[in-house]
Amino acid sequence: MVGIINYGSGNLNAFVNVFKSLGKKTAIINAPEELKQCSHIIMPGVSAWDTTMQSVNKFKDVLLTCVFSYNMPFLGVCVGMQILASTSEEGTIDGLKWIDGNVRRLPVDRLPQKEHFLGPKLPHMGWNTVVTGKQTNLMERLPENPEFYFLHSYFFDANNKDNIIATAGHIGFNFPVVVQKKNIFGVQFHPEKSHINGKILLENFSNL
């Protein structure tokens, strides 16, 4: 059973719909203890950093048990991926520090004014191609350079190259969009809103 953490903000139904169409069971997790009955954990993310971290911290103890003692596969999505880092330029609260790195703003602000107006914009919004650099079960069966839906202005600046599975390019800059450390996964895009490619990825996750 895939547990989807409900921390008040985030797109839970979209995940439930995708898993339903795959014939997989899901549970919306409202209280930390309920996580222990699950086999997989998804941390959605449509929110600002501090709002997200305040909620995540209520789940932190149980998450540590499930992810590090029970070795449950964990998938963080969008801000849910970013919270795996140590800090974020978007907020002041510390992250989970599960994957070495920090969350930074995409460097569009450094472009000269004219290019700033006529060139690429923030947030990074829409459909972009993802380039996979490392093999992982999460990305199996996907086409080459699959498209996914993105909506964010900050990115996970992972320090350890071993943790970077895939990248995407925006404003002439490549940044990690899939990270992994053992059973911990993070994706910057929204698989729950990425039609067939998202469905494949979520099915791969639920089969881990």
Next chain:
Amino acid sequence: MLRSRYIPVLLIDDGELTKTKQFEEGIYVGDPINAIRIFNEKQVDELGLFDISVTKNKAQIDFELLKDIAVNANMPLTYGGGIKTVADASKVISLGFEKVSISSAFFDTPEIVNKISSEVGAQSVTVCIDVKKVNHDYFIFTHRGTKKVKLSLSQALELLEKNPIGEIIINSIDRDGTFVGYDMDLAKIVRENTSVNITILGGCTDVANIAELEKQIGVCGCAAGSFYTFVGKNNAVLLNYSKPTVWLV
């Protein structure tokens, strides 16, 4: 690389889908949930939903309907219509929408976008600007095109540079439902005066018109109501979806 987004826009009036022409009384075009299912199958890039009855009628946001829509939708969603407070915006996001669109609330109290951004993240905040051309100049209107805003278009864009948001939707009232083509001059003016993502709405003729818009202003949101709602010479209601280029997914 990031590509343009091709976005069908649906208008809600009292729980039903409607399609207006130049913001005048619309015609019934179907049921929202049915439309969501059709656009799911078509794997649309995004969907814009605007409830045009809320602000004008001083009604409440139909959260029940929005919940139903979000439960059924597999694509990224934007909702606009009657969002006045941080609580309204948070609730819409928590129902499963990716973005909220603010219009009259921004022109009444511009600071509201900062407050909403800090709660839900600036990437999820869109400001929709309804523009009408009067004597060769562009003016902003709210309340279904009935209330003129004091700010000029350039003043509004300048103000939005200072307030973090994710996207500006530029909706041409003159072109709404007319199939005469996007207002390219308006699109270019906006493109050259903002650093924010822009989505252009109003007047879309066909796929070639969308391609022309991209040629004129680069990667952007290409939105259309009537083009994705009607088919054929007699404008039969048939939700449809096409893009300028075939993208391999």
